[in-house]
Amino acid sequence: MQVISADRHDFVEVFAGLGPMHFRRLVRAVERAGGRELVVGRPGRPWSLSLQDRVLLVAMYYRTNLTMRQLAPLFGISSAAVGRVIDRHSPWLALQPRRRRPKRNDVLIADGTLVPTRDRTVAAPSRNYRYSTNLQVVIKADTRLVFAVGHPVPGNCNDCIAFGTSGAEAACGQAFVVADGGYRGTTAIIPLRRKPGQQQLLPWQEAHNASHRRMRARVEHVFARMKTWKILRDCRRRGHGVFWATSAVAHMHNLAYGWSL
Structure with missing residues (x-):
C-alpha cells in the first residue's frame, strides 16, 4: 500500500521542499532529460510508480536522507526497487550544463x-x-x-x-x-x-x-x-552519486526560488 503520493501537494512541499508549481517544473525537466528511458510506455518491464512519484521519491531521499528500507514501505515498493529508481533517475534530476557560456560582463x-x-x-x-x-x-x-x-x-x-x-x-x-x-x-x-x-x-x-x-x-x-x-x-x-546528489539539490534550490537559469 502506497502511503506517500505526488498527488498530495502537502506531501510534496514537506518531503521535497518544493511548491506544487516548482515540482511540476522539476518533473517536466526530468521528462525532457530522460526522454523515453523514463516514460511508462518504454520497452521492457514497466515502472510500478508513475514518473511524478518516482521524482518525488528521489527528491524525498535527498531532502530527508532516509534509508532505502525506510522509503520502501512509504511508496509501497521494495527496497531494491527504491535503489533502482534512485540510481536511474538521479542523473536526470541534476542541474543540466548551460548551453550558452557566460558573457564577459557576467x-x-x-x-x-x-x-x-x-x-x-x-x-x-x-x-x-x-x-x-x-x-x-x-x-x-x-x-x-x-x-x-x-x-x-x-x-x-x-x-x-x-x-x-x-x-x-x-x-x-x-x-x-x-x-x-x-x-x-x-x-x-x-x-x-x-x-x-x-x-x-x-x-x-x-x-x-x-x-x-x-x-x-x-x-x-x-x-x-x-x-x-x-x-x-x-x-x-x-562514485558519481555524490555529484548527482549535489547537482540535483542545486537544481531544486533554483526551482524553490522560482527562477530558471
Missing part, C-alpha cells in the same frame, strides 16, 4: 563546501574531522542561483586546486569570478593582500575588501539553503 561567485561522504575513493580526512569530498559550487551574483557544480575531489584538496580540476573554472568561461583568498593562482578575483613590509592596507583597499566580503557572503547563504537537503550532511552514495 559576475559569478565560487566557493567550495565539504560534504561528508562514505565513499573513500572520492573522500579524504578534512578539516571537519570527517571523510569528506570538496565540491565546488558557482553561483550567479545577481540572482544568487547555482550556475555550475564541479565534480567531487577529496576533501583535503585546496580550493585553488579543486577549482580547476573539478571543471568549475572551465564552466565559468571568461566571466568575472569572485572568490576568497584560497583561490590564489586561479582566474578568480580574490581580496587584496598586504605586500611584504606593508603594515596595513590603504583605505581604498580596505573598502574594496569590505565590498568583496559582502558579495562573497551570497554563496555562503546558498550553501546554508542547499544543506536543508540533508543528503549534503551525510551522503551515502558512491
Whole structure:
C-alpha cells in the first residue's frame, strides 16, 4: 500500500521542499532529460510508480536522507526497487550544463563546501574531522542561483586546486569570478593582500575588501539553503552519486526560488 503520493501537494512541499508549481517544473525537466528511458510506455518491464512519484521519491531521499528500507514501505515498493529508481533517475534530476557560456560582463561567485561522504575513493580526512569530498559550487551574483557544480575531489584538496580540476573554472568561461583568498593562482578575483613590509592596507583597499566580503557572503547563504537537503550532511552514495546528489539539490534550490537559469 502506497502511503506517500505526488498527488498530495502537502506531501510534496514537506518531503521535497518544493511548491506544487516548482515540482511540476522539476518533473517536466526530468521528462525532457530522460526522454523515453523514463516514460511508462518504454520497452521492457514497466515502472510500478508513475514518473511524478518516482521524482518525488528521489527528491524525498535527498531532502530527508532516509534509508532505502525506510522509503520502501512509504511508496509501497521494495527496497531494491527504491535503489533502482534512485540510481536511474538521479542523473536526470541534476542541474543540466548551460548551453550558452557566460558573457564577459557576467559576475559569478565560487566557493567550495565539504560534504561528508562514505565513499573513500572520492573522500579524504578534512578539516571537519570527517571523510569528506570538496565540491565546488558557482553561483550567479545577481540572482544568487547555482550556475555550475564541479565534480567531487577529496576533501583535503585546496580550493585553488579543486577549482580547476573539478571543471568549475572551465564552466565559468571568461566571466568575472569572485572568490576568497584560497583561490590564489586561479582566474578568480580574490581580496587584496598586504605586500611584504606593508603594515596595513590603504583605505581604498580596505573598502574594496569590505565590498568583496559582502558579495562573497551570497554563496555562503546558498550553501546554508542547499544543506536543508540533508543528503549534503551525510551522503551515502558512491562514485558519481555524490555529484548527482549535489547537482540535483542545486537544481531544486533554483526551482524553490522560482527562477530558471
